[in-house]
Amino acid sequence: MGSDDANTILRMAGLATPMALRVAVTLGLPDRLRGDEVAVERLAEDLGVAPVPLGLLLGHLTTLGFFERTATGYRTTGYGEHLCGDTLTGVLLNLDTAGGRAELAFVELLHSVTTGEPGYDRRYGRDFWGDLAEHPPLRESFDRQMTHRLRADAPQLAAGYDWGRFATVVDVGGGPGTLLAAILAAHPGTRGRLVDVDVSVAARTFAAEERASVVAGSFFDPLPAGADAYLLCDILHDWDDEHAGRVLARCVEAARPDSRVLVVEAVGGRRGRTDMDLAMLVIFGGRERRVAEFEALAAPHGLVLDAVTDVSEGRSVLEFGIG
Template identity: 60%
Template sequence: MSGLITPMALRVAVTLGLPDRLRDNPATARELAPELEVDPLALDLLLAHLTTLGVAERTASGYRTTDFGALLGAGAGNGLNNLLHHDSAAGRADLAFVDLVHSVRTGEPAYPVRYGQDFWTDLAGQRHLRDAFDQQMTDRMRNWVPQIVRNYDWSRFGTLVDVGGGHGSLLAAILTANPAMRGHLVELEDTAAGARAVLGLYGLGGRTEVTGGSFFDPLPTGGDAYLLFDVLHDWDDEQAHRILARCAEAGDRVLVVESLGESTEFDLVMLVHFGGRDRGLHDFERLASAHGLKLESVTQVTGGRSLLEFTR
């Protein structure tokens, strides 16, 4: 439980591209080292441990990625490569766990201690991190979207405003299943451009609008419901109040989809990365009440997510 060696070995293997590089073309550490610009002896030590783990295997031609190790490849379709790579949003953020003691002592994120600025500022300044984060969110949603669409009556709303809706995969699925609905997605401009493309691929351009902007700024008015999916847990109470205030001033119904504090591990991730946390039901009621919003219903929409419906 206390060992750091194997988790870091897997992350370095992904960062160096070893699972993909060695999938169909076995090579020795000495052959690979110049190509990857690494030390051959150190690389051999890493590959030996990856062999112990079953991620790689020795052949007459050198090391080769196993079928198990191929699950770490960029094209494996499970999102692991994006989560573990040192230069992706999630992989980079996880390295801040070396400063967990700072977060525990102060209640503040550890990310700025390691990188000199907060997570969101880092994403704003490095497009590849923003793209990796957007892909991470899309990967997370893949298995949840059908459940969310099925387990809640979205047809009650004429227009749904998805606040911080990423590339729009959830909004697209909701609108596809409910042809009478319209949608409006709000996201930072770089991500909003991707959302326009995704919604267009679904043939929803005529029923959707995408606004580039922050949920800390005034939101488009006229929506029947304002959806915050996995947004509030990224923020401390002060910032969560600001987001809810914007939703409440734009409309009379706010839909909050979150985990209700069911994962202790995820709580620490939110703390270290963002200074946020999962919250319990009463925490959300307390936050919402400050903006004239009262809890109307709670609906479990996935195995780990509940939809809290608040009305003015």
């Protein structure tokens, strides 16, 4: 292996840049330096941090093009504006948000790989969902993250699959209601019901929508019965096989014999990314399952895979019937 290869590997493995980006976002530097340049000393005073280390941070990120140095200080470049707080990138990198906090669990990846257990629990003393319940600001940031993540895909998901076949859809663990709202907008004959532990945001989403209602509850508890379809979007990959199976069991318990269970998420080997496999493992003890793994997970609950439809760049719909 040549020195160029070794240097490339070391750059890939280096932690300085990933952590520098997260610290800059957490301190709000991209927003603070957007537009007008600010001297390091004044910026440090405003933020209550030491000026010399702050200068080192800005210096490194300037070499990467996120900031530029002027005669009187630093300012955010157009490239750096992708780190601002109103972007998905900013939400995910901020160490004070659910996404940014969760990614620090990667320091426990060795534990997760050797045991199959989530590293998040080991780092923080409770699982991801317990952490959100304990800290409402984390829950709020998670809802914002999911809204950002689904916003681009929701129109494709709503238009790329025949949701109009179903008179009633129960969105299980639907969070803010982004996807269900898109489905109802695209299919006027469909009614929806959203189930989630926290429905405060979804209640606002559907405040003026007569065809939708929200129900507070966990997907590990009994679900509204008798719907035509039970939708699980980005749910199963957050759980190991035991817990994911329990979610499917609740859907089957609530469903009619002719109902459908619809799983919408990235599918390994199809739309899933290998880095997200590791993220799901270290945060939740889950993974981006392959089609055969979904079939094996669903079979004990009497679910039979009828079709797989790729509906966006990142997600597919797996349609299960009750056999």
